[in-house]
Amino acid sequence: MELSKLLIPGAVRVVGQFTSKKRLFQELGEVAAQAYGLNGAAAIEGLQERETLGPTGVGHGIALPHARLEDLKSIIGVFVRLEKPLDYDSVDRQPVDLVFGLFAPKDSGVDHLKALALVSRTMRDQGVVSKLRANSDPAKLYAILTEARAPQAA
Structure with a gap:
C-alpha cells in the first residue's frame, strides 16, 4: 500500500487556524x-x-483522526497543515499542526489498520515532518507525502 493510493492532490490543504477540534x-x-x-x-x-x-x-504536533463510514468504496485520506497549531488534547499535550485524516469503509477490516500504520510510519519520519512544516504549497506537500519510500514491515 502506498500513500499515493490513499491521497489525491485535491485533498491536501494549508489553512490558517481553527479555534476547536x-x-x-x-x-x-x-x-x-x-x-x-x-x-x-x-x-x-x-x-x-x-x-x-x-x-x-499522537504527539509531536501530529494528529491522525480517522473514521469508518458506510457507503465508502475505498480508503481515502485528507491532509491539512495548520499555520497556527491547535490545542488537540494530544498524548504529549502539545498543539497539533499536521493532520492526516483517514476514512475507510465500515467493513475494511485489516486494510484500514494497514493504511493507518502506513500513515503513522510516514508521519513519524522526521525528514518528512520537517519538509511538511517548511512548505505551504499544497502541491509540494502532496509530493512530500507521496514520495516513494522503501517498503517497511508493519
Missing part, C-alpha cells in the same frame, strides 16, 4: 466532500464519534 473536523469533512464526493456530514460525525474513544493526537 470540532471546526478542524468540519474542515476535514469539507475537504473529503470536495475531493472525493464523500458525504461531509457523515465524515464529520464519524471523526467525532471515533474521537470520543480517545484522542487521535
Whole structure:
C-alpha cells in the first residue's frame, strides 16, 4: 500500500487556524466532500464519534483522526497543515499542526489498520515532518507525502 493510493492532490490543504477540534473536523469533512464526493456530514460525525474513544493526537504536533463510514468504496485520506497549531488534547499535550485524516469503509477490516500504520510510519519520519512544516504549497506537500519510500514491515 502506498500513500499515493490513499491521497489525491485535491485533498491536501494549508489553512490558517481553527479555534476547536470540532471546526478542524468540519474542515476535514469539507475537504473529503470536495475531493472525493464523500458525504461531509457523515465524515464529520464519524471523526467525532471515533474521537470520543480517545484522542487521535499522537504527539509531536501530529494528529491522525480517522473514521469508518458506510457507503465508502475505498480508503481515502485528507491532509491539512495548520499555520497556527491547535490545542488537540494530544498524548504529549502539545498543539497539533499536521493532520492526516483517514476514512475507510465500515467493513475494511485489516486494510484500514494497514493504511493507518502506513500513515503513522510516514508521519513519524522526521525528514518528512520537517519538509511538511517548511512548505505551504499544497502541491509540494502532496509530493512530500507521496514520495516513494522503501517498503517497511508493519
